[in-house]
Structures are given as C-alpha cells and as structure tokens.
Amino acid sequence: MSPLILLSFLFGYFLILIVIAFVTSKKSSDNSTFFIANRNSKWYLVAFGMIGTALSGVTFISVPGEVGSPGGNQFQYFQFVLGNAIGFIIIATVLLPLYYRMRLTSIYSYIEQRLGYYSYKTxxxxFLISRTIGSAFRLYLVVIVLQRFIFDSYGVPFWATVLISLGLIWSYTFKGGLKTIIITDTLQTFFLVLSVFLTIYFVCDSLNMNIPEAFETIKNSGYSKIFFYEDFLTSKFHFSKQLLGGIFVTIAMTGLDQDLMQKNLSMKTIGEAQKNMFTFTGVFVILNIFFLSVGALLYIFATKNGIDIPTDYVTGKPRTDFLFPEIAFNHLALIPGIVFMLGLTAATFATTDSALTALTTSFCVDFLHMGKGDNDNSKEAVRKRHMVHVGFSVLMFLVIVVFNAINDDSVVNGIFRVASYTYGPLLGLYSFGLFVKNRGLHDKLVPFICIISPAICYLLNDYSVQLLGGYKFSVELILVNGLITFIGLLLISKKTDQQTKF
Incomplete structure (x- = not known):
C-alpha cells in the first residue's frame, strides 16, 4: 500500500478528532471540565469508550502476534483476560463505592486522608511513573508501525515520527481534557471494534472460508489451546499464574490508576459508574476472544502464503508485533489495509490521549493542589495546566526514544513486566489502607518501602530458579510486590487508638 495513502488517512483522521475537540470545548475549557467533565458524563458513552482505552494498540497488534510466537503462546492470554474480568468486578464493588463516597477528583487523595502526606505523594x-512508561510503550507500538510503513519512505527519523504523533494527540486534548476524551474515545472504540470484525472477514475471504469455517479451522489448529496446567514451577503460562496475575494487574492498572478511574468519577452516581464497569467487562472479554482469533487466522494465512515473521531493523530478530501490519499492508487489498490502519490508530491514540489527560490531572491535583480551591479555573491555573500537559508529552517522547533503543521483546510482554514492578507498591498501599485498622504508619518511611519492594522483586525474579526450586514468575509477580510492600508497611506501623474513617 502506498505510504502517501496511509499518511493522508492519518492526518484526515486527526482532523476529525481536532474538530470534535473544538466543538466539545467551545462552551467551557476550564479545569473542572478538563479534570472530571463537570461530573456529567453518560455511563454508556464511558463504558464504550473505555474499551478502546483498555485494549490499546497492544491488544490490536501484539496479542494477535503472540498467538503463534516461538514460545508457543497460543490462546493462553485468555487466562489472563479471565483474571482481568474478576479484577474489574472487584473494582466495581469495592473501590468505586469508596471513591464516590469521598467525592474524589484524584483517587490518590484517599491515601492522603487514610495514611498521610508522604504516602499520598508516593x-x-x-502512578505518574507507571502510567508514563506504560502509555509510552503503547504509543511506541503504533509509532514503529508508522515508521516502518510510512515515514521510512520519506526519510523521516524515528524521533520525528514520535514527535509528530504526540503533537497530534496534544492538539486535540490540551483544551477540553476529559470532556473531549469521552467523545473521541467513543468514536475511536467504534472504529477499533469495526476494524476487528472487518479484518476477520477480509482474512477469511482471502483464505476462501466463511466465518463458521474459519472458527472451525481455528479450533482444529495448533493455536487454540487456552488453558495451561503443565509445569507449574517453570511455565509462565500456568493457569493459576495467569489468573492471579490478571486479577491483581487489573486492580492495580485500572482500579488504582487515575486514567481509567477518572472516567468513572465523571458520572453523576455510583450506580451509573458500576453499570459502566459491568457492561465494559462483558464486552472486554468477548472482544479479546476475537483478537486472539485474528491472531490464529493471521498465522494460518502466513503459513499458507509462505510469509515469515518480519524482523526488527534494529535487532535483526523476528518481531511478532509486525506480522499483522505486514499482512494487512503488503498481502491484502487496499481496503483491508485501510481498515487495519483505522483500527491501529483508533486503539493506540485512544489510550495515549486518555493517559495524557490523566497524568495532567494527577499532577495538577496531587502536586499543584488544583481542584481544592476557588481559583482553580483562573487564567493562571489553566496556563499551569497547559504547561503540565506539554511537560508530560515531552517526557513520553523521551521514554519512547529510549525504549526503542533497548527493546527486543513484544510490547505486550514489556508492558506487563514493567507493571509488575511499578504498580505493585500501589496494591500494598491501598490494601493497608482498606484492611488494616487502628494502626498508624511512620509516614516518612513509606517512600523507602515503595522503592525497596520493587528492588526485592527484581532480584527475586532474576534468581527465582535458584532460590525457589526452579519456579519462574509471570504476571503474578505484581502480587508478590504488593505483599512485600504490605509487610513493609506493617513493620513501620504501630497500634493506635484512633478510629479509621475509611
């Protein structure tokens, strides 16, 4: 497919988003609109839009690519998805009622009221570190595709492609914030879902199969195994590891993450927020089945047509992340290529625009103390918010450039590996706040506990085979990280007669 066609499509797509941003922020672009959309969002719009934010380009490209990876992953990712679903239900029934009862703008304000100032800042x-890294990794995935299939043809360097992408996202998020994001994410999720089903149709058509025949072929292929019970110690795919990891990664990366919770807090009532989460959970699980099916079909198509997994230009190693775009752009017709581009762009930018808004909100509320006074919507406050928004865009740019220089793994693996280290202390902090009563923390020591815990987990992960009889950690490492943090907090706490409010 011509790079010019793809480039024209990309800029046309962003032009639509910028128009939406202009319309949604025309009446109001103050900080209340930016942070929580004036608490007037419709639950069904948020539920649908959250699908695009939660799935991202990682699910769109990396998850299908992992199905036929040399490690024989098959459909094992669905074990993790089942854990995700349980995690979403826990968020809806435990965390959301707490956040609504306290009428929070930043969910970390709970930690301030429950544990103390230093715990709150920690x-x-x-969150700022975790979400910046995670969102940068997600954006990196679409940038390397844009670089390989569009900008390399024009001699544009990688760093410039990153800068262009972030500049386009900034252009439609800096003014309207969450109010704009809820509308644009709804549109982008529609494009994402549409592209998944159209991709299945086009690949099936190229294989001369109808849809029922395709699913029967997938079922009988070597790619459709879901549940793995073999080798508990040495296999990262064991059902219990993936299920537990899915539960606690979801609680940490969604329920304790300002990004997705910010949208839930923008609704009028807890009932609407819970309806949003339950609806979102059902659709999320079903869509992941289709993403895995896309992966199986891509490998069946590649085998039939003699297509090898593309290699990374930097490392020279096969990169399963490139298989989907390789087939869509170079082995299918024009329309399937455009459909793929539509889905990839929608999935990845829906995640990044939301993250930039959440990062800006958290920094403004938690460190600049906006959202707590009468001058939050003054021109000076709005100007500060704009500067913070630019600052996080620059930071994300730097993370992507560095990650591109060192990464040689699939992006989905990179994201959950980093999340195990960065989000684990949040699990420990919130668990202590929710379940430990009548004990006061030595608040100033909390930052050290939250640094020591990931460091211990890093060493434990590296030497687990020697220390734990051959055991290999997977995504369940986040639970260990949270547990070590929790124990550390217990050690620096003492019994008190003061009654816990929350």
Missing amino acids: AASI
Whole structure:
C-alpha cells in the first residue's frame, strides 16, 4: 500500500478528532471540565469508550502476534483476560463505592486522608511513573508501525515520527481534557471494534472460508489451546499464574490508576459508574476472544502464503508485533489495509490521549493542589495546566526514544513486566489502607518501602530458579510486590487508638 495513502488517512483522521475537540470545548475549557467533565458524563458513552482505552494498540497488534510466537503462546492470554474480568468486578464493588463516597477528583487523595502526606505523594508519584512508561510503550507500538510503513519512505527519523504523533494527540486534548476524551474515545472504540470484525472477514475471504469455517479451522489448529496446567514451577503460562496475575494487574492498572478511574468519577452516581464497569467487562472479554482469533487466522494465512515473521531493523530478530501490519499492508487489498490502519490508530491514540489527560490531572491535583480551591479555573491555573500537559508529552517522547533503543521483546510482554514492578507498591498501599485498622504508619518511611519492594522483586525474579526450586514468575509477580510492600508497611506501623474513617 502506498505510504502517501496511509499518511493522508492519518492526518484526515486527526482532523476529525481536532474538530470534535473544538466543538466539545467551545462552551467551557476550564479545569473542572478538563479534570472530571463537570461530573456529567453518560455511563454508556464511558463504558464504550473505555474499551478502546483498555485494549490499546497492544491488544490490536501484539496479542494477535503472540498467538503463534516461538514460545508457543497460543490462546493462553485468555487466562489472563479471565483474571482481568474478576479484577474489574472487584473494582466495581469495592473501590468505586469508596471513591464516590469521598467525592474524589484524584483517587490518590484517599491515601492522603487514610495514611498521610508522604504516602499520598508516593502513591501519586508511582502512578505518574507507571502510567508514563506504560502509555509510552503503547504509543511506541503504533509509532514503529508508522515508521516502518510510512515515514521510512520519506526519510523521516524515528524521533520525528514520535514527535509528530504526540503533537497530534496534544492538539486535540490540551483544551477540553476529559470532556473531549469521552467523545473521541467513543468514536475511536467504534472504529477499533469495526476494524476487528472487518479484518476477520477480509482474512477469511482471502483464505476462501466463511466465518463458521474459519472458527472451525481455528479450533482444529495448533493455536487454540487456552488453558495451561503443565509445569507449574517453570511455565509462565500456568493457569493459576495467569489468573492471579490478571486479577491483581487489573486492580492495580485500572482500579488504582487515575486514567481509567477518572472516567468513572465523571458520572453523576455510583450506580451509573458500576453499570459502566459491568457492561465494559462483558464486552472486554468477548472482544479479546476475537483478537486472539485474528491472531490464529493471521498465522494460518502466513503459513499458507509462505510469509515469515518480519524482523526488527534494529535487532535483526523476528518481531511478532509486525506480522499483522505486514499482512494487512503488503498481502491484502487496499481496503483491508485501510481498515487495519483505522483500527491501529483508533486503539493506540485512544489510550495515549486518555493517559495524557490523566497524568495532567494527577499532577495538577496531587502536586499543584488544583481542584481544592476557588481559583482553580483562573487564567493562571489553566496556563499551569497547559504547561503540565506539554511537560508530560515531552517526557513520553523521551521514554519512547529510549525504549526503542533497548527493546527486543513484544510490547505486550514489556508492558506487563514493567507493571509488575511499578504498580505493585500501589496494591500494598491501598490494601493497608482498606484492611488494616487502628494502626498508624511512620509516614516518612513509606517512600523507602515503595522503592525497596520493587528492588526485592527484581532480584527475586532474576534468581527465582535458584532460590525457589526452579519456579519462574509471570504476571503474578505484581502480587508478590504488593505483599512485600504490605509487610513493609506493617513493620513501620504501630497500634493506635484512633478510629479509621475509611
């Protein structure tokens, strides 16, 4: 497919988003609109839009690519998805009622009221670091595709492609914030879902199969195994590891993450927020089945047509992340290529625009103390918010450039590996706040506990085979990280007669 066609499509797509941003922020672009959309969002719009934010380009490209990876992953990712679903239900029934009862703008304000000032700043800092890295990794995935299939043809360097992408996202998020994001994410999720089903149709058509025949072929292929019970110690795919990891990664990366919770807090009532989460959970699980099916079909198509997994230009190693775009752009017709581009762009930018808004909100509320006074919507406050928004865009740019220089794994693996280290302390902090009563923390020591815990987990992960009889960690490492943090907090706490409010 011509790079010019793809480039024209990309800029046309962003032009639509910028128009939406202009319309949604025309009446109001103050900080209340930016942070929580004036608490007037419709639950069904948020539920649908959250699908695009939660799935991202990682699910769109990396998950299908992992199905036929040399490690024989098959459909094992669905074990993790089942854990995700349980995690979403826990969020809806435990965390959301707490956040609504306290009428929070930043969810880390709970930590301030429950555990103390330094604990609060630590929790907010963990989010800023975790979400910046995670969102940068997600954006990196679409940037390397844009670089390989569009901008390399024009001699544009990688760093410039990153800068262009972030500049386009900034252009439609800096003014309207969450109010704009809820509308644009709804549109982008529609494009994402549409592209998944159209991709299945086009690949089936190229294989001369109808849809029922395709699913029967997938079922009988070597790619459709879901549940793995073999080798508990040495296999990262064991059902219990993936299920537990899915539960606690979801609680940490969604329920304790300002990004997705910010949208839930923008609704009028807890009932609407819970309806949003339950609806979102059902659709999320079903869509992941289709993403895995796309992966199986891509490998069946590649085998039939003699297509090898593309290699990374930097490392020279096969990169399963490139298989989907390789087939869509170079082995299918024009329309399937455009459909793929539509889905990839929608999935990845829906995640990044939302993250930039959440990062800006958290920093403004948790460190600049906006949202707590009468001058939050003054021109000076709005100007500060704009500067913070630019600052996080620059930071994300730097993370992507560095990650591109060192990464040689699939992006989905990179994201959950980093999340195990960065989000684990949040699990420990919130668990202590929710379940430990009548004990006061030595608040100033909390930052050290939240640094020591990931460091211990890093060493434990590296030497687990020697220390734990051959055991290999997977995504369940986040639970260990949270547990070590929790124990550390217990050690620096003492019994008190003061009654816990929350």
